[in-house]
Amino acid sequence: MALPARQFLRRRVRHLRPLLWLVIVALLLEASYHVSRFRVPAPEFELDPPFHTSCQEPNTSAPRENAVLVMLARNEEFLQAQHSVASLERRFNRWFEYPYVFLNDQPFSHEFMDAMRASTNASTSFEVVPREQWTFPDSLDKDKAQVSIAAQGRHGILYGGLTAYHHMCRFFAGAFYELEALRKYKYYWRIEPDVDFPCSITYDPFVEMARHKKVYGYTIALPEEGSTCPSLFRQVSDWKEFHNIQDTDLWKASISPSRLPWPLRSFTKHFPHRDRHGDSWNLCHYWSNFEIADLDWFRAAPYQNLYAHLEKTGGFYFERWGDAAVHALAINMLADPRAIHHFADFAYRHDYYYQCPANAPDGQLPTSSTLNAAEPNWALEQQGGIGCRCDCDSHTPSNVGSYCLNKLREPISKKRPWKTWLMGWVF
Numbered sequence: 001m002a003l004p005a006r007q008f009l010r011r012r013v014r015h016l017r018p019l020l021w022l023v024i025v026a027l028l029l030e031a032s033y034h035v036s037r038f039r040v041p042a043p044e045f046e047l048d049p050p051f052h053t054s055c056q057e058p059n060t061s062a063p064r065e066n067a068v069l070v071m072l073a074r075n076e077e078f079l080q081a082q083h084s085v086a087s088l089e090r091r092f093n094r095w096f097e098y099p100y101v102f103l104n105d106q107p108f109s110h111e112f113m114d115a116m117r118a119s120t121n122a123s124t125s126f127e128v129v130p131r132e133q134w135t136f137p138d139s140l141d142k143d144k145a146q147v148s149i150a151a152q153g154r155h156g157i158l159y160g161g162l163t164a165y166h167h168m169c170r171f172f173a174g175a176f177y178e179l180e181a182l183r184k185y186k187y188y189w190r191i192e193p194d195v196d197f198p199c200s201i202t203y204d205p206f207v208e209m210a211r212h213k214k215v216y217g218y219t220i221a222l223p224e225e226g227s228t229c230p231s232l233f234r235q236v237s238d239w240k241e242f243h244n245i246q247d248t249d250l251w252k253a254s255i256s257p258s259r260l261p262w263p264l265r266s267f268t269k270h271f272p273h274r275d276r277h278g279d280s281w282n283l284c285h286y287w288s289n290f291e292i293a294d295l296d297w298f299r300a301a302p303y304q305n306l307y308a309h310l311e312k313t314g315g316f317y318f319e320r321w322g323d324a325a326v327h328a329l330a331i332n333m334l335a336d337p338r339a340i341h342h343f344a345d346f347a348y349r350h351d352y353y354y355q356c357p358a359n360a361p362d363g364q365l366p367t368s369s370t371l372n373a374a375e376p377n378w379a380l381e382q383q384g385g386i387g388c389r390c391d392c393d394s395h396t397p398s399n400v401g402s403y404c405l406n407k408l409r410e411p412i413s414k415k416r417p418w419k420t421w422l423m424g425w426v427f
């Protein structure tokens with residue numbers, strides 16, 4: 001007599017059970033192997049310590065690097081621009097006198113130029129960005145772009161509705177490095193209107209960058225606003241695969257590997273910030289309103305080719321890709337992780353975000369007349385402090401959150417804070 005259908009099925013399933021378990025175990029093993037490929041080994045010692053951890057007597061007679069201070073600004077921001085220059089002069093450039101180049105998409109007003117000239121003894125030049133570098137590229141359907149920009153504005157995407165902001169981001173990602181006004185320089189320090197440097201910078205960061213073969217320096221690292229660039233990571237990672245570029249440890253540290261086993265994880269590749277395997281970018285990037293970097297690195301073919309590819313996709317207009325995100329992904333993919341420097345000893349504020357180191361104990365050179373002329377007072381000295389005459393409140397060394405800073409320092413830092421590890425695991 002035939003077995004009832006249910007009993008028959010149950011028996012078949014019982015036979016299949018070992019196979020089922022085997023498949024589950026294989027999928028779990030596959031997923032953990034996949035995740036393990038993104039693990040970044042901790043170095044035995046710190047590979048990117050601060051250049052100095054206390055005040056130095058400014059060496060004003062040492063040779064300078066071939067470097068420039070650059071600020072893009074609007075005429076109406078002249079007070080904020082003056083504030084930034086005054087802060088940088090007082091804390092750094094009074095001793096080193098690096099030249100300034102000011103950039104604008106409009107001719108600078110006399111009011112702006114007079115205010116800047118009055119704020120520094122260093123040389124100043126005022127340049128208008130060439131028209132063709134501050135508009136829609138020829139290859140782009142301008143009407144479609146404008147419709148998209150209006151929609152981004154309606155959807156509340158940060159600065160998405162402002163055409164000029166799109167131009168600005170594209171400019172800093174690409175044309176900036178080709179500017180005639182910067183051609184003769186090797187290093188730049190980017191500043192913006194309304195920034196503060198609340199510690200004294202008593203050594204020449206350009207000289208140290210050159211000495212340590214650094215190509216990119218930053219102060220603050222933070223996550224990008226995801227809605228501004230849903231397809232950027234996919235574009236960058238596809239380009240990387242097409243050119244067969246191997247993963248650097250920093251690239252690995254920028255990725256949150258998918259916990260799903262193959263082939264399930266590849267089904268998620270259409271979600272924002274995913275590569276074609278389904279792994280996602282953790283959105284961490286360097287805040288590019290402060291940058292000290294090597295112009296030649298950005299002028300060289302690898303970066304320029306990547307930029308040309310990104311430009312063709314139209315993402316600077318159909319989305320609102322920021323130059324910071326583009327710079328960070330490029331640096332993390334193409335540079336040696338040891339060529340990136342975190343200026344942990346610099347204090348920096350822009351808008352509401354800041355980094356503020358504590359003052360180094362016994363490192364303030366209290367009798368230095370050079371330093372006293374600039375900054376006779378400073379906040380409490382604290383054990384482990386590395387700042388010079390900082391006047392910011394270092395009880396909160398940074399108000400940005402440490403996840404991205406720790407992630408981006410994984411390849412060069414001995415420290416592995418458990419919180420970062422845990423967050424990386426969960427997300």
Ligand code: GDP
Pocket residue numbers: 071072073074075077103104105106164165168191192193289
């Ligand atoms: P945020 O720092 O991202 O909030 O953006 P900002 O409004 O500070 O702009 C970033 C930089 O680009 C600043 O240096 C601005 O002065 C500059 N900028 C933005 N839009 C324009 C513009 O339309 N013209 C000029 N000349 N500069 C601009």
Ligand code: MN
Pocket residue numbers: 192289350
């Ligand atoms: Mn700004």
